[in-house]
Amino acid sequence: MSFQRNSQEENLRSLVCRRDLLKVGPLALSASVLPGLLTGTSHASFAPSPTAKAKSVIFLWMGGGVTHLDSLDPKPDAPEQIRGTLSTISTATPGVHFSEVCPNLAAISNDLCTVRSFSHDSDDHLLSQVYTLSGRKVTQAQLFTEPNIGAIVQYLLGPRNGLPGYIAVPGITRPGPPPHNLFVGGWLGNQYAPFCVGGQPDQPDFTVGEKELIPSPVAFEDLNPPELKFPHEVTIGRLQRRSQLRSSLEDSLRGVEQSGALPAMEGHFSGALNLLTSPQVRDAFDITTEAPEVRDEYGRTKIGGRCLLARRLVEAGARFVLVDYGYDPDYGNLWDIHNVPEQNFPHVSEMCKRGYNVAGMDKAFAALITDLKQRGLLDSTLIVYLTEFGRTPKINSLGGRDHWGACGSMFFAGAGVKAGQVVGASDGQGAYPTTRPIGPADIAATMYHCLGIESETRVPDRQGRPSPLLDHGHVIDEVLA
The missing domain is CATH 3.40.720.10 (Alkaline Phosphatase, subunit A)
Structure with a gap:
């Protein structure tokens, strides 16, 4: 009984962490649902x-x-x-x-x-x-x-x-x-x-x-x-601290692997964070x-x-x-x-x-x-x-x-x-x-x-x-x- 309660509490904490992460802004959500935002690395064995x-x-x-x-x-x-x-x-x-x-x-x-x-x-x-x-x-x-x-x-x-x-x-x-x-x-x-x-x-x-x-x-x-925009109350420092939540998400996200959604999520978060926090990258999109x-x-x-x-x-x-x-x-x-x-x-x-x-x-x-x-x-x-x-x-x-x-x-x-x-x-x-x-x-x-x-x-x-x-x-x- 104790094991079941502890497992439920752990799942709840993971869910809360995930919801907290998604509050970072539209880009964090998009990193989970939009395919192709960023892949983490190139094919390791290929050299042009x-x-x-x-x-x-x-x-x-x-x-x-x-x-x-x-x-x-x-x-x-x-x-x-x-x-x-x-x-x-x-x-x-x-x-x-x-x-x-x-x-x-x-x-x-x-x-x-x-x-x-x-x-x-x-x-x-x-x-x-x-x-x-x-x-x-x-x-x-x-x-x-x-x-x-x-x-x-x-x-x-x-x-x-x-x-x-x-x-x-x-x-x-x-x-x-x-x-x-x-x-x-x-x-x-x-x-x-x-x-x-x-x-x-x-x-x-x-x-x-x-x-x-x-x-x-x-x-x-x-x-x-629009994925590069996040609420004004979320500072870059706060965003970077929230990035640490990813480690608590990894176990809970394994369950979606069978659905086919996980491949579109893997490697996106760190790239999304770079897009949000790099002034040079963000400025590149602004033709004004x-x-x-x-x-x-x-x-x-x-x-x-x-x-x-x-x-x-x-x-x-x-x-x-x-x-x-x-x-x-x-x-x-x-x-x-x-x-x-x-x-x-x-x-x-x-x-x-x-x-x-x-x-x-x-x-x-x-x-x-x-x-x-x-x-x-x-x-x-x-x-x-x-x-x-x-x-x-x-x-x-x-x-x-x-x-x-x-x-x-x-x-x-x-x-x-x-x-x-x-x-x-x-x-x-x-x-x-x-x-x-x-x-x-x-x-x-x-x-x-x-x-x-x-x-x-x-x-x-x-x-x-x-x-x-x-x-x-x-x-x-x-x-x-």
Whole structure:
């Protein structure tokens, strides 16, 4: 009887300690329930190649399918039904032209390796988005099973400078309906999903609710993660003292191991504490400290702010940052320009001129690359712009373009990249590559290579069996310096 009473008292003390810990603030709670906040260490036996060129990656992921014909691969000699009404402009690279809505990228084209033969065989958003996020071709049953490229990087290389190994800015894209979260650790485990700074969107499927007919591109987002905030009465000293409670929690938390929740908790608390108590780390998330002229260079837009935060995070030591922009509660499915009536979009050629569409992307991307270069960070940072597919060569009867996996455009810049060139080409209508097609697996293999992660690397699946990083795909040699 005495033993039973003592056991009950011990359980109660553990429960009280746990509740006390959770009072520290939103981040402590999130460290228990949000996958991927921080993993404690990298895979102990892995060492990147000493020839690795990239220390960090910024993955500019535009979910929804950006039109290549109205951005990086215009076709001025095609009929208007294909080329639209936009003109083309010369770039800094002789003989290379971009759309008129990309003047900033045109001016820095010598810092880019533009790929015009991006191609794969799916026109489905979900299948194609998982393919571009993971480099692995999937079925509908595998939408959440394959780890993102960033998850693999986080698993092998771990966090750095107190920052998570894989950060998504803001990580709110939920294609649907119904909404699907495709930012996952997959079979590596939930703890390798990204730390998403933006939390859940108010309108997760972005297909309902009233939107302005001509919304302003000017928008400020608070990109300070809510998990980094804690009550004013909790001082850093008090927070650090409370961290000692973790030792009293370990035994009581063992019981959740069977539920599968423990892997997402392990290693998070110490990292969460670092995020809370390190001024340098916390300041990295605050773009309001930037000079007004710098913010103007990026554009006072959502995509501008997200790219600026990516630069700040890399400057603070972040290893892999995904800039997520495409499905938006204010702008709708802004790259998915079918121009069905409920979208309230203008003709695709006019839509691309808007500051939240291709024109805003152009300004933000060029500012990011220029800023990194001026700060001496471009040579150590790999920049990859990618979307899941291009858009149809023929403009539809509503003035929009539909899904087109057969051809699209993307670019590389920065560490390990041979810049000032175009790799691959498409036909006169932008419909099909006329050179070797380059797919998502090839792009993923090239990203891994620049980080010093070679193709023969194996990682364990949920059963502990060694699994290849990619099931197909090859490094794009033409891209490499």
